[in-house]
Amino acid sequence: MGKKIKYSTIFTVISLFLIFISFNSELSYSLAQGSGPQHRIESQSPTDGMKPYIFENNIQVNLSTTANTTIDLEIEEGIANRFVGININASTPIEISFKARRNFDVSPGKKMNWHKKSVITPIASNFFATPNLGESPTEEYDVEYSYETFYQIDIEGEINTIEIFTSINPALGVAKSDSSSLGWAIFNNETQSWEILTTDSESDMMTTTFDQNEIFNDQLILTVVNFSPIVSGSFFTSPLGISLIVVALITAIFGLIMTNTEYRDYLLNRIMHINTAPHRLTIEQVLENENRDKIISLILEQPGVHFNEILREIDISAGTLVWHLDILETFKVIQKQRIGQYLVYYPYTVRNPISKLDLKLRKSRTTLEILQLINDNPGIYQNQIAHRMDLDHKTVKYHIDKLIESELILAKKKGRKNLFYPHGNFQI
Numbered sequence: 315m316g317k318k319i320k321y322s323t324i325f326t327v328i329s330l331f332l333i334f335i336s337f338n339s340e341l342s343y344s345l346a347q348g349s350g351p352q353h354r355i356e357s358q359s360p361t362d363g364m365k366p367y368i369f370e371n372n373i374q375v376n377l378s379t380t381a382n383t384t385i386d387l388e389i390e391e392g393i394a395n396r397f398v399g400i401n402i403n404a405s406t407p408i409e410i411s412f413k414a415r416r417n418f419d420v421s422p423g424k425k426m427n428w429h430k431k432s433v434i435t436p437i438a439s440n441f442f443a444t445p446n447l448g449e450s451p452t453e454e455y456d457v458e459y460s461y462e463t464f465y466q467i468d469i470e471g472e473i474n475t476i477e478i479f480t481s482i483n484p485a486l487g488v489a490k491s492d493s494s495s496l497g498w499a500i501f502n503n504e505t506q507s508w509e510i511l512t513t514d515s516e517s518d519m520m521t522t523t524f525d526q527n528e529i530f531n532d533q534l535i536l537t538v539v540n541f542s543p544i545v546s547g548s549f550f551t552s553p554l555g556i557s558l559i560v561v562a563l564i565t566a567i568f569g570l571i572m573t574n575t576e577y578r579d580y581l582l583n584r585i586m587h588i589n590t591a592p593h594r595l596t597i598e599q600v601l602e603n604e605n606r607d608k609i610i611s612l613i614l615e616q617p618g619v620h621f622n623e624i625l626r627e628i629d630i631s632a633g634t635l636v637w638h639l640d641i642l643e644t645f646k647v648i649q650k651q652r653i654g655q656y657l658v659y660y661p662y663t664v665r666n667p668i669s670k671l672d673l674k675l676r677k678s679r680t681t682l683e684i685l686q687l688i689n690d691n692p693g694i695y696q697n698q699i700a701h702r703m704d705l706d707h708k709t710v711k712y713h714i715d716k717l718i719e720s721e722l723i724l725a726k727k728k729g730r731k732n733l734f735y736p737h738g739n740f741q742i
Contacts (some may be wrong), residue, residue, distance in 0.1 A: 352389040382407040401477040408471030415464040422459040458540040467534040479521040494542040498522040501535035617660040
C-alpha cells in the first residue's frame with residue numbers, strides 16, 4: 315500500500331512538472347510574438363512572381379524581383395495596418411534589407427522642398443505635371459505628416475530600377491485630401507532633410523521609382539506625406555502684397571492721391587523747414603527735372619510702389635534712380651518705408667498713414683473695414699457699426715479704440731453716444 319502511494323505521488327509530481335513546462339513555453343512564445351520586432355529572412359526567385367510576406371497587426375510586404383534575391387524583413391513594434399510593395403529589376407543576385415520603423419532621427423517638418431532630382435514640377439492646378447527639363451524647383455510646400463512609419467531599404471548588389479508602391483486606403487494610413495496631394499517623401503542623406511518625390515497617384519496606388527544612380531550609399535529611407543503649395547507665394551497674400559494694399563487703401567481713404575499738378579502746387583505752397591544741405595537746389599529745380607517728374611507721377615499713381623518697379627517704369631540706371639530718390643526724400647517730396655526686403659515709396663505727408671498702425675492692425679481686415687465704414691459715414695456710432703458688420707460690440711470697441719489710439723479717427727460725444735469721424739490730420 316505504501317509503495318502504491320509513493321508511485322502515485324511521483325507520477326503526480328512529474329505530470330504537474332510537464333504541464334508547467336508546456337504552459338510556460340506557450341506563454342513565453344505568446345509573449346515573444348506580441349512584443350518586440352517581427353523578423354524573418356526569405357529567399358525569392360524571379361519565378362515566384364509577386365510574393366506577399368504577411369506579418370501580425372495587418373502588415374503586408376509584397377516583393378517581385380527579376381534576379382535571385384535574399385530579403386531580410388524587420389517590422390518594429392507598434393506598427394500596424396501598413397502595406398508596401400517593392401518591384402526590383404536586377405540582372406544579378408542581390409540582397410535587400412527592409413525595415414519598417416516607427417521612429418526616425420529626423421522627422422518630416424511642416425515644410426518640405428521638392429526633390430532636386432525630380433523631373434516633374436508640381437504646380438497648383440496639377441501637382442504631377444508634364445516633365446520640365448529646366449532648373450529643378452526649390453519652392454517649399456506645406457506638409458501634413460501623420461503616416462508615422464518609415465521604410466528603410468538597404469541594397470547590396472547592382473540593380474537597374476526599384477519601384478516602391480503602396481495602396482491609397484485610409485485603413486492603411488494613406489488617405490487623399492481635397493486640399494492637398496499625396497506623395498512619397500525621401501530622406502536626403504546629403505542634406506539631412508526630407509524632400510517630396512515625384513509620385514504617380516492617379517489610380518488607387520501610389521508609386522515612385524529609382525535607378526541605381528539615384529540611390530545614395532545604397533540606401534533609401536521613405537515615408538508618405540500630404541502636401542500642398544504654400545499660399546504665401548501669391549503676391550496678394552505675401553507680407554509685401556498685404557502691406558502695399560493697405561498703403562494704397564489708407565492713401566485712398568484719406569484723399570492722398572492727387573494729380574501731379576495738384577501735388578506740385580501743394581509742395582510749392584506748404585510751409586515746412588527742410589534741410590537741403592546735401593543738394594544745392596531749390597524746390598522749383600527739384601520739381602522741374604524730367605526724370606524726377608516721372609518718378610513723382612508714378613508714386614502718385616501707385617502709392618507704395620517698390621524700387622524695382624520704379625526702375626522698370628523709368629528708363630534710367632539704378633544708380634541714377636537712387637540719386638533722384640535721395641533728392642526727393644531730402645526735399646520731403648516722397649518718403650520710403652522698408653517692408654521685408656523691399657523699399658516702398660509714397661507721397662510725403664506730415665504723418666505716414668501706415669506707420670500709425672501697428673503690424674497687427676495693418677493686416678487686420680476688420681480694422682480696415684471699420685475704418686472705411688467711418689470714412690464713408692462720418693458721425694456713425696458703435697451700435698450702427700456692429701449691426702452693419704454683424705460683429706460683437708466688444709470686437710467693434712477693440713478696433714475703434716485702436717483706431718483712436720493711432721489717431722486715424724476721432725470720437726465726438728453727442729448725448730449718450732460717441733460719434734466717430736475720420737481724423738482731419740491726414741488731409742493734405
